[in-house]
Amino acid sequence: MNILIFGPNGSGKGTQGNLVKDKYSLDHIESGAIFRKHIGGGTELGLKAKEYINKGELVPDDITIPMVLDVLSGSTNGWLLDGFPRSLVQGEKLWEALQKDGVKLDYVIEIKLPREIAKARIMGRRLCENNANHPNNIGIPAIAPDGDKCRVCGGALSARDDDQDEEAINKRHNIYYDETTGTMAACNFYKNMKDGGFKYIQLDGEQSINEIKDYLISQLA
Ligand code: AMP
Numbered sequence: 357m358n359i360l361i362f363g364p365n366g367s368g369k370g371t372q373g374n375l376v377k378d379k380y381s382l383d384h385i386e387s388g389a390i391f392r393k394h395i396g397g398g399t400e401l402g403l404k405a406k407e408y409i410n411k412g413e414l415v416p417d418d419i420t421i422p423m424v425l426d427v428l429s430g431s432t433n434g435w436l437l438d439g440f441p442r443s444l445v446q447g448e449k450l451w452e453a454l455q456k457d458g459v460k461l462d463y464v465i466e467i468k469l470p471r472e473i474a475k476a477r478i479m480g481r482r483l484c485e486n487n488a489n490h491p492n493n494i495g496i497p498a499i500a501p502d503g504d505k506c507r508v509c510g511g512a513l514s515a516r517d518d519d520q521d522e523e524a525i526n527k528r529h530n531i532y533y534d535e536t537t538g539t540m541a542a543c544n545f546y547k548n549m550k551d552g553g554f555k556y557i558q559l560d561g562e563q564s565i566n567e568i569k570d571y572l573i574s575q576l577a
Contacts, residue, residue: 357382357434358459360441362543363467364532365525366474367561372467372572373438379576383431387424387439391415412527417445425453442531447542451549461554463576464546467568469561471533475526481519486511491565498564 357380363369377384391409394402401419408415424440441447454461469477480495484506491499492507501507518524532539547556557575559568 357462358454359434359436359463359465360461360546361436361438361465361467362539363465363559363561364469364471364474364539365528366478367467367469368565368568369438369467371565372465372559372568373436375569375572376463376465376576377436379573380434380436382434382436385424385427385431385435385437385440387420387442389439390423390427412524414442414531417443417449421446421449425450428453428459429457441542442539444537444541444545447545451545451552461552463555463557464543464552465557465559465572466543466547467559467561471529473562474529475522478519478525479515479522482506482513482515484509484511484513 359376359380359382361369361373361376363372373384376382391402391405395406395409396402401423404419405415414420420440424437428435428437437450441450453459476495477493480493482492482494482501484490484492486506486509490506490508490511492501492513493499494501499507501513502510504513505511506513530538535541535544546552546554547558555575557572559572561568563571
């Protein structure tokens with residue numbers, strides 16, 4: 357089973373991606389995480405990638421595309437690809453490579469969420485001192501904190517610095533929502549493809565986490 361997942365930062369892509377990954381025991385292949393591993397290991401690729409990542413820019417395709425394709429080809433369990441493709445060119449190159457290697461794509465999942473809502477969600481996220489998995493968000497009524505405390509355990513809450521950096525959020529969303537050459541262009545490339553042999557599943561990111569989960573499960577084999 358091989359799956360692509362698209363969704364802007366703040367859409368719950370991580371949560372829904374984990375569900376899919378666990379259901380099919382897939383390798384979770386995340387381009388950002390691969391870069392972070394290279395940076396941590398001090399590799400040449402990591403050094404090159406770091407200068408772009410620190411500026412919030414995309415790492416150039418001549419570094420990113422071969423790196424991701426290499427990891428994909430090493431997966432024997434099937435994969436959930438997350439964070440790639442992030443541009444139309446990456447989307448086209450990925451499709452070309454899959455065709456060439458005779459690799460079947462089974463699902464393409466898109467979580468749709470308007471840009472302003474995605475931004476409000478990121479800025480509303482609060483982190484519990486006791487458990488990073490306790491969901492708290494001042495922008496989502498269903499998981500609003502209990503006063504200024506964690507809604508699950510009453511722990512103290514704080515906001516992540518990068519979640520409050522509006523400029524950085526805008527920069528990432530500029531890339532994601534670009535329908536000409538950006539991530540949405542890649543997403544539309546798959547959405548509009550005829551006879552790709554995969555099922556395209558569109559999720560409404562404005563629904564609750566559980567509603568999205570239930571719908572997603574109903575659409576998967
Ligand atoms: P992420 O963890 O997905 O937020 O990725 C962290 C950073 O890694 C991004 O801001 C980019 O600089 C870089 N990156 C991740 N995926 C890609 C990609 N598909 N193409 C180019 N750069 C990427």
